[in-house]
Amino acid sequence: MYSFFIFSLAVITNDTFHIGPKRLFDFFVNNDIKTFDFLPQEPIFSNTGEQLTSYLYPTENYVKFVNELFDIWFERDDPNIHILLFKDILRTILGHSSKICQIGQGICANVTFTLYPNGSIYPCDKFPRTGNTIVSESEIANINNIKSISGIFAAEGYRRLLQKQIESLKVCLSCKWYDKCKGGCAYDRYLLNSKTTNPAECSNYKIYEHIYNKIKDQLET
Ligand code: SF4
Numbered sequence: 001m002y003s004f005f006i007f008s009l010a011v012i013t014n015d016t017f018h019i020g021p022k023r024l025f026d027f028f029v030n031n032d033i034k035t036f037d038f039l040p041q042e043p044i045f046s047n048t049g050e051q052l053t054s055y056l057y058p059t060e061n062y063v064k065f066v067n068e069l070f071d072i073w074f075e076r077d078d079p080n081i082h083i084l085l086f087k088d089i090l091r092t093i094l095g096h097s098s099k100i101c102q103i104g105q106g107i108c109a110n111v112t113f114t115l116y117p118n119g120s121i122y123p124c125d126k127f128p129r130t131g132n133t134i135v136s137e138s139e140i141a142n143i144n145n146i147k148s149i150s151g152i153f154a155a156e157g158y159r160r161l162l163q164k165q166i167e168s169l170k171v172c173l174s175c176k177w178y179d180k181c182k183g184g185c186a187y188d189r190y191l192l193n194s195k196t197t198n199p200a201e202c203s204n205y206k207i208y209e210h211i212y213n214k215i216k217d218q219l220e221t
Contacts (some may be wrong), residue, residue: 012039012055017061021069029081032187037084038069039102040203042126042187055195057188057220063203074214089211092180094218103204106169106183109140109162113152119143121152123161138164168193175199177208 008028010016016024023210028036040056056062066085070200090100098104098202101124119142127138141155152158165186171193172183183189184204192202199205 006032006033006035010036011041012056012062012065012206013041014040014056014061019066021065021072023146025069025072025076034080035082035084037100040064040188043191050116055191057191057203059203063206063210066203066207070207070211070214078148086211089180092218093208093215098182102185103181106172106181106186107162108186109158110153110164113140121157124187126185129159171197171202175202175205177205181208183206211213 010024021118024038028034039128040059040062041053043051043055043059044053045051069083070086073081073086084100085102088100088103092098092104099141101108105111109123112124114122114127116122121140121143122138138157138161140157140161141152146155148154168189171182172178172181172189175181176199181204184192184202188203
């Protein structure tokens with residue numbers, strides 16, 4: 001007799017907004033999937049850079065969905081149900097480090113690499129799927145041109161990407177949640193930077209605010 005640990009990751013799309021957070025939550029829990037997480041659908045670009053699908057991050061619909069899902073999870077108050085983003089936001093609010101890259105890390109250029117069949121090494125696979133400028137500049141190196149793993153860190157592409165990820169923290173440095181969130185996902189931050197310079201318009205900001213307001217009475221007792 002084998003037992004399996006099942007973890008699910010849902011991609012939130014416009015269709016998910018129609019389904020609503022309660023049905024998503026009930027679907028997982030009723031199917032005995034009690035550890036899950038979710039990510040916003042990223043925009044898709046054609047090879048010529050034409051944007052084919054809309055941004056979900058940072059949008060009001062996305063924030064509303066996430067905050068309602070948090071409320072459902074919080075009010076259920078079942079320690080056997082784990083939604084990783086919420087657990088790690090709570091961890092950071094309580095002063096601990098995050099274990100997921102969506103928050104609390106900020107820079108992923110030095111820890112996440114994706115190897116493609118042609119030998120190209122990119123950061124997280126969110127990046128090369130699209131055709132915009134940031135993405136086409138995000139190739140770190142080609143495996144045929146380096147002699148060892150440490151060659152990645154000496155590559156010009158690596159230095160360029162690291163520099164870009166650091167520069168993209170600009171909007172975050174004035175954010176009241178920076179010491180917890182650390183800039184969120186680097187790719188989502190590029191999307192944020194392309195839309196605003198105001199941290200208060202960031203999805204993560206609004207999610208942190210919502211969660212903090214929900215639990216602050218308990219923190220103060
Ligand atoms: S602006 Fe958003 S991504 Fe940046 S630190 Fe603040 S909450 Fe995080």
